[in-house]
Amino acid sequence: MFKIIHAQFLAPGIKRFVIEAPRIARKQKPGQFVMLRIYEEGERIPVTIENSDPEKGTINIVVQSAGKTTNLLNALETGDSILDVVGPLGKPSEIANYGTAVVVGGGVGTAMAFPTASALKRAGNRVISIVGARNKELVILEKEMRAVSDALLITTDDGSYADKGFVTDKVRQLIENGTRIDLVVAVGPIVMMKAVSELTRKENIHTVVSLNPIMIDGTGMCGGCRVLIDGKSEFACVDGPEFDGHKVNFEVLVQRNAMYRDAERQSMEEFQSLQKADAEESARQGDQR
């Protein structure tokens, strides 16, 4: 059991948990993730590590509600526990002084981009960060990203905060302005990572993306997380999760991530109807009292 020391929503549906996990806290490096399971019948899901504190023995994870498991997870509070947390998994980001690094975080992907941006800054890079979200409320970690970046550019799809548009617009502008870019790191929705990779391919800028395929064990055993890289099967849990964006077959990733859409929908619907029944039940009990 892994104790939740602190739980707090960063944005609607996006929650940060500080979890007691001393072994993981000591070892976590930017780019890595954990697998977790919250109850006996639960599935194992990969989750982003945003930060860690080796002294206190804690890690921070950031979770966005999407299906049943993430909704159940985000219902947990300070003082609750998570049944299994295993990690840190995956290869760490390759941190070096590249020169100028552009770090792009889309939505909750910003949580995974943050430690990489921070490490690239410490390694002496000029770090230009770009954070994008659907709207103002969903912009997360702005303060944290600003603190580790030489420049921070923000976009919202609807223009409710900062510049209206997409993170790719900012990448394009940087390229068009003649900014010298030695490395691009993009973490977020697949469409965003694909679009960024297409932009930088033309300019021959080394681009790293962090892939999020379906995983089961996450430790190099089952092969469920295979992705097509340069026409060959690789495994995101041990060969990744970061890959050269110019070599990733994003179409296959999208297709494979949709493999269980029907089952996921069924789980979510049953979960929601149970929640509704629970709410009605407690309302009824309230009336009786």
Add this chain to the structure above:
Amino acid sequence: MSPTATKSKNPLSPKDRIKVPRQLMPEQPAEARAHNFEEVNLGYSAELAQQEALRCLECAKPTCTDNCPVGIDVKEFVSRIVIGDFLGAAAKIREANVLPAITGRVCPQEDQCEGKCLLSKKVKPLGIGYLERFVADYEQPMGGNVVPSAPPTGNKVAVVGSGPSGLTVAGDLIQKGHKVRVFEALHEIGGVLVYGIPEFRLPKQIVREQIEYMRKMGVEFETDVVVGRTVTIDELLEEEGYDAIYIGTGAGLPQFMNVPGEHLNGVYSANEFLTRINLMKAYKFPVYDEPMLDLKGKSVAVIGGGNTALDAIRCALRLGAGKAYVIYRRSEAEMPARAEEVHHAQQEGIDFQMLTAPVEFLSDGKGWLTSARCVRMELGEPDSSGRRRPVPKAGSEFNLPLSVAIIAIGTSANPIVQSTTPGLGTNKSGYIQASEEKQRTTRKGVFAGGDIVTGAATVILAMGAGRRAATSIHEYLTTDEW
């Protein structure tokens, strides 16, 4: 007292023993079991076990024991069954084997103890596996014989991986008085015994009971630790104070055939398919959250001829597959799977497409598998494995409609421990180098065995390596010689 001097407890003369037929294993009828996950073999009764035990010829030089990777004293345990001392028989097995209820179910006995049984020169070999299973199951409700451990030595040993080889090392070393802690990457103890081998061949309750038994012996377990990531081998040695380490991390990532269409939805690796079912209980969706594709009425094929392939396709059948095929590029004679499993699968109605190989997986244009383009093979000259090499027959291509294909053609080394442990030697395929007799790696105090050394093999071979390693670790801990 030499074994030959022991007076036989068997009332039958050797001639009469040969006349007793091999007792059949009671099993669930094929029609019923093809639709449930309950165990296929039901186990001997005490009467059947005693009858079967009578067949042992009590050889002066028992080849069965010589051919057992962990060296079980078969003759002695079987003679105890003859006189009805079942607990004594179990205790005898436990001297050499900490997991008898498991090996009694999953060992390829025909290649080992039973393969060398003298009876098999004239009649069927002694049912050693069935007898082992019987005594282990008999002993279980009695709480098991907890073997007394030697006084504490003060040494600490870390075992990496809780599969059959790691459990064997742990069981052997705890009895010698060393403190043992087993680290497991997954949330459940047992490695391949829980994620790989299905319920109908090895009920998970049996595995849990064996683990419980080991806890009683004093073995400590820690789940959710990926050694190499969560903590390194060097940290275990230097910071956590372990005196020796055994690496038994098992088979690694699945191999693929590198044919077009392998990335399609509906194409699984056997490891993923079996992990979803066995570890994550996807067949109980939606009670369990892990999903899997609905197989009801669908055509499903497994590609490969090993035990893993048969486990996977027999699971598919139990999940309602309308057609279930085994596609294997050689002939039945070359199949590495256990004879009993092949036989059981045939009884259950699995369609064996021998001398056949897929050359491409085809889709509906939306990313979902619809069929496999296959080619028929014929056997040519022997290859490096000594088996005749399959060669495609010209013009034999055909389309096999399929909704799900499961690739079970082997695994490659998991790189995590090797890549995070400086100085740990590996071979050209990435498996850890370990000396054959002592299971020593190139790092002092670090031992390795099982699939991470040999590549994918069997439970009992991994346990044999664990046995040798435990002896060798004990020797190292008590002499400090490397």
